[in-house]
Amino acid sequence: MGALRRACDLARRVLDGVIGTLLIAIVLITLAQVIARYLVMSSLVWSEELNRLLHLWLVMLAAAKASHLRIGLLGERLGGRIRTALDLGASLLSLALLALMIRGALRLAELTRFDMFTGLQVSMRWMFMAFVAGAAVWMLRIVVAGALALRR
Amino acid sequence: MEVLTLLGTMVALAAIGLPLVFAILAACLATLLIFRPGLPLEVLPQLFVNGMDRPVLLAIVFFFLAGELMNRGGITRRIIDFASALVGHVRGGLGQVNVVSSIFFSGITGSAVADTAAIGTVMIPSMVRKGYAPGFAAAVTQTSSVIGPIIPPSIPMIVYAVMAEVSVGQMFLGGILPGLVIGAVLMLVVLLISVRRGYPVERRASAGDVVRTGLDAAVALGTPLIIVGGILGGVFTATEAGAVAVLYSLLAGALFYRELDLPGLWAAIVRAAEGTATVLVILGASSIFAWIVADLRVHQAAASLLFALGREPWLVLLAINLLVLVVGLFMDPLAALVILVPILLPAAAEIGVDPVHFGVMIVINLMIGLTTPPVGYLIYLSADIAEVPPEVVIRESLPFLGALLVALGICAYVPAVTLALPSLLR
Numbered sequence: 001m002g003a004l005r006r007a008c009d010l011a012r013r014v015l016d017g018v019i020g021t022l023l024i025a026i027v028l029i030t031l032a033q034v035i036a037r038y039l040v041m042s043s044l045v046w047s048e049e050l051n052r053l054l055h056l057w058l059v060m061l062a063a064a065k066a067s068h069l070r071i072g073l074l075g076e077r078l079g080g081r082i083r084t085a086l087d088l089g090a091s092l093l094s095l096a097l098l099a100l101m102i103r104g105a106l107r108l109a110e111l112t113r114f115d116m117f118t119g120l121q122v123s124m125r126w127m128f129m130a131f132v133a134g135a136a137v138w139m140l141r142i143v144v145a146g147a148l149a150l151r152r
Numbered sequence: 153m154e155v156l157t158l159l160g161t162m163v164a165l166a167a168i169g170l171p172l173v174f175a176i177l178a179a180c181l182a183t184l185l186i187f188r189p190g191l192p193l194e195v196l197p198q199l200f201v202n203g204m205d206r207p208v209l210l211a212i213v214f215f216f217l218a219g220e221l222m223n224r225g226g227i228t229r230r231i232i233d234f235a236s237a238l239v240g241h242v243r244g245g246l247g248q249v250n251v252v253s254s255i256f257f258s259g260i261t262g263s264a265v266a267d268t269a270a271i272g273t274v275m276i277p278s279m280v281r282k283g284y285a286p287g288f289a290a291a292v293t294q295t296s297s298v299i300g301p302i303i304p305p306s307i308p309m310i311v312y313a314v315m316a317e318v319s320v321g322q323m324f325l326g327g328i329l330p331g332l333v334i335g336a337v338l339m340l341v342v343l344l345i346s347v348r349r350g351y352p353v354e355r356r357a358s359a360g361d362v363v364r365t366g367l368d369a370a371v372a373l374g375t376p377l378i379i380v381g382g383i384l385g386g387v388f389t390a391t392e393a394g395a396v397a398v399l400y401s402l403l404a405g406a407l408f409y410r411e412l413d414l415p416g417l418w419a420a421i422v423r424a425a426e427g428t429a430t431v432l433v434i435l436g437a438s439s440i441f442a443w444i445v446a447d448l449r450v451h452q453a454a455a456s457l458l459f460a461l462g463r464e465p466w467l468v469l470l471a472i473n474l475l476v477l478v479v480g481l482f483m484d485p486l487a488a489l490v491i492l493v494p495i496l497l498p499a500a501a502e503i504g505v506d507p508v509h510f511g512v513m514i515v516i517n518l519m520i521g522l523t524t525p526p527v528g529y530l531i532y533l534s535a536d537i538a539e540v541p542p543e544v545v546i547r548e549s550l551p552f553l554g555a556l557l558v559a560l561g562i563c564a565y566v567p568a569v570t571l572a573l574p575s576l577l578r
Contacts (some may be wrong), residue, residue, distance in 0.1 A: 020422055060429075107194050
């Protein structure tokens with residue numbers, strides 16, 4: 001149990017590091033875009049595409065650890081076993097949906113392998129791979145959170 | 153039947169506690185499997201990723217981050233000091249200061265929850281010490297926080313701009329005057345209640361105090377000037393304005409106010425990323441929803457329902473506002489926004505409502521839902537700070553809610569209030 005928690009803490013810190021670095025990079029690239037336009041009088045051809053790509057990775061990786069919007073009018077009023085059963089059902093449904101989406105995203109990544117961002121000269125498959133990576137970490141988090149909740 | 157499957161599945165799954173993004177995805181999947189069985193399911197991740205992949209959406213993470221940096225950089229006290237010097241001497245002084253602080257704050261963070269938490273923590277205890285009823289102090293705080301996402305910067309305005317395909321700059325400019333109108337009607341209610349209850353006034357600040365506190369707050373208040381000035385002057389796009397606001401907030405918090413340290417900076421970055429992800433995945437899922445709404449022509453059914461009583465614009469606007477108010481009672485504003493806009497916007501466009509006017513109206517309407525039971529988050533937050541039961545805050549909020557509805561009515565039926573500033577950009 002202790003080892004699992006320690007591993008989760010480490011994973012969280014690593015993920016924070018990646019997310020933070022991505023966000024700082026996006027801010028710097030956007031500022032560079034403004035500076036290039038007004039001070040150097042030339043626009044960066046790659047900046048917008050790179051930002052789009054980094055932004056997708058940022059969002060999907062951060063989504064894996066963010067706390068997501070819930071409404072839960074009914075769930076919050078129920079207690080005990082019904083609540084546990086609903087939570088378990090919700091986790092399983094979330095996992096199934098993410099798995100289905102990952103399958104589709106992998107297929108799309110394959111289909112777009114040779115499509116390129118024109119300025120960046122990088123394959124567009126990396127957009128869909130951002131989804132795959134983020135959704136996979138998200139699934140892992142749901143499984144670990146479920147395991148910890150069940151032990152409690 | 154299609155509508156029932158789509159909306160029914162979503163509401164049922166959301167009600168039992170499934171995160172909204174999955175409730176929307178599951179409802180879309182069920183609808184596609186039943187009514188579009190031949191469609192390849194790759195369409196789901198494709199629309200999801202496309203929904204998040206728009207350059208203008210970068211503005212969301214920038215304004216989240218700028219707000220976080222300013223919050224941690226010690227601006228709250230300075231803004232409240234300046235508001236005190238400006239309006240403390242009006243009847244119900246601290247109540248007026250509370251509203252004016254919310255107006256200033258809204259130009260920096262654009263989050264109603266951050267506004268209530270930051271201003272409430274300082275203002276509610278001060279108001280109680282001066283003899284204001286705790287419920288009243290909480291009510292002023294929570295209802296004036298509604299202004300946060302209406303005056304730019306505003307996350308809901310960016311989300312709406314993307315969904316309705318209008319410019320973020322226009323939406324930002326469109327929110328300014330309605331935000332001020334809301335502030336004005338709330339200040340009027342504070343005045344009337346304070347006269348009746350004999351709430352105190354503060355000592356009138358000297359001109360020197362106004363200048364001194366104004367200069368101290370000026371750096372913080374520079375953010376809205378950068379955003380609005382930058383966009384209006386055509387210097388940069390709304391997204392770039394966000395990045396410049398981040399740099400500005402960083403310099404203000406770390407170098408000028410010297411209250412932002414490295415751990416605070418890192419925490420702000422991670423929080424901004426997570427906040428953005430929460431919004432963006434909903435937007436990704438909602439782009440599948442919007443596609444299905446268009447494909448199954450749900451918006452046409454909604455329009456014919458709305459036009460059942462007649463096609464006079466005032467009547468349709470009334471019907472839309474009532475519907476949105478009811479939905480806003482039960483749903484988070486952002487969730488309601490992504491679900492309602494694809495369904496209602498075509499009907500509004502059909503009777504000639506400008507999309508910027510429509511968007512600002514819907515955002516105001518949904519923000520009111522944050523201050524009403526059963527899911528009004530601001531009620532519970534402000535009640536907690538004021539240490540009173542939520543029922544007391546709800547009761548004390550009634551006159552303010554009436555004022556918010558009046559402001560909504562003004563913005564709905566006098567389009568010029570919203571459109572005067574955006575027309576400068578056209």
